[in-house]
Amino acid sequence: MISRIDLRGDALPEGTALRDLLPRAEFDVAAALEKVRPICEDVHHRGDAALIDFAERFDGVRLDQVRVPAAALTRALEELDPAVRAALEESIRRARIVHRAQRRDTHTTQVVPGGAVTEKWVPVQRVGLYAPGGRSVYPSSVIMNVVPAQEAGVESVALASPAQAEFNGLPHPTILAACALLGVDEVYAAGGATAVAMFAYGTESCAPADMVTGPGNIWVAAAKRYFTGKIGIDAEAGPTEIAVLADDTADPVHVASDLISQAEHDPLAAAVLVTDSVELADAVEKELEPQIAATRHVDDRIVPALSGKQSAIVLVDGVDEGLRVVDAYGAEHLEIQTADAAAVADRVRNAGAIFIGPWAPVSLGDYAAGSNHVLPTGGCACHSSGLSVQSFLRGIHIVDYTKDALAEVAHHVVTLAEAEDLPAHGAAIKARFGGAEQWARGWKVPEGK
Secondary structure (H helix, E strand, O other), rough: OOOEEEOOOOOOOOHHHOOOOOOOOOOOHHHHHHHHHHHHHHHHHHHHHHHHHHHHOOOOOOOOOOEEOOHHHHHHHHOOOOOHHHHHHHHHHHHHHHHOOOOOOEEEEEEOOOEEEEEEEEEEOOOEEOOOOOOOOOOOHHHHHHHHHHHOOOOEEEEEEEOOHHHHOOOHHHHHHHHHHOOOOEEEEOOOHHHHHHHOOOOOOOHHHHHHHHOHHHHHHHHHHEEEOOEOOOOOOOOOOOEEOOOOOOOOHHHHHHHHHHOOOOOEEEEEEEEEOHHHHHHHHHHHHHHHOOOOOOHHHHHHHHHHHEEEEEOOOHHHHHHHHHHHOEEEEEEEEEHHHHHHHHOOOOEEEEEOOOOOOHHHHHOOOOOOOOOOOOOOOHOOOOHHHHEEEEEEEEEEOOHHHHHHHHHHHHHHHHHHHHHHHHHHHHHHHHHHHHHHOOOOOOOOO
16 A cells, blocks of 8 residues: 655665655645636635635635624534533643743843844734635644734734535634634635635735735645735645654554554645664554554545555665655654654754654644644755744844944944945945045044944
8 A cells, every 4th residue: 555665775865866765745836826826816806705706616605704703603612512622722721831932032132332233023913824624624723823823922813714515604613613712703714725815915804914824725825825925924835744763663553543644634645654674664554454444534535645656664774864864854744753762853853843752643743732733844844844933923133333332343334335336335334424535534443442
């Protein structure tokens, strides 16, 4: 069912040559971009009317309005299964603990006497958050987006999730209940590229946002690319990924179950095992069959995902080589199931999130570890981070210099301005100390400086 890639024996190549040997899903955002362009522009020109038409076209339901009534949020929370409510509340509690610790404080650095630079952190004013609603319902993604935005101090938080014909055009009631638990009362029945366009341009019922975050399908990713530069985005999320770096100490039952857990998201989901143990590889393959037979979503998700080109068992000569492979891969989720797993994990450079040992599976991080599950995919963990409080903050430098402090460094500024052939930059300094004529006569740093 799952293919093998044997990288044993020869020296591993470097950089992109190694990455090219590893499995990856095809995810052509550029092609999708051309298809979402007219959708986004229709929302721009027709506003709510376009959103209603697209909900009928894509979601099979005709809406009376795009914004979810407050009564629907209240009702969804009242009717929520008590066990699900308790689980959501615990997930929220743990996420707040972790994300509250990410807050940034204003800091002033005294560069020289009389010269200081202060960095203050300012949240974006308004964000539009997206919670998918396709093959599965994701109230956990509501938590993972809303909590860091709230902890960052974002003033205005709105959320969109696709309309569901089964629920009379409202988003899934568990999504609405999660919003109610978090105090988010501005919710829209809009999905895919239409939701991103709604937040980017604004409509009659929805004010434009400064930033859009949240996972989604290829149409969401393409719409984010389309609006890059107009609004801030978190990332162009691709299909979900798990990589497991394991040796002969790993339990094949655990490894197989974790590969399956990601494969059930989507037929393009990637499940990669990197190991130096052929015995473990064999045991995992053998274990996959009974576990798959005992679960759901087999034919439409799990089997296509595990048998696709994006999934594989990668054989390496040792843990050191395995580390090179997982760093080249840059997985969204990386599990370390080896001897001395914490020490091995400490050596990893590229991963969205790292899960150490047998008792920290990716499923824990998806729901209740306190970490965020909105993570970079497609190898972007080599240069990008997951969603956090920092995602919603902007660092602003405030420069405060006295006359004497400027005088001390003025000649350096003028020299560099002239070296870059930008004389007006230097003139802006000279004007403060008697102008160009006095400077030409031999301006000097004030005595004692």
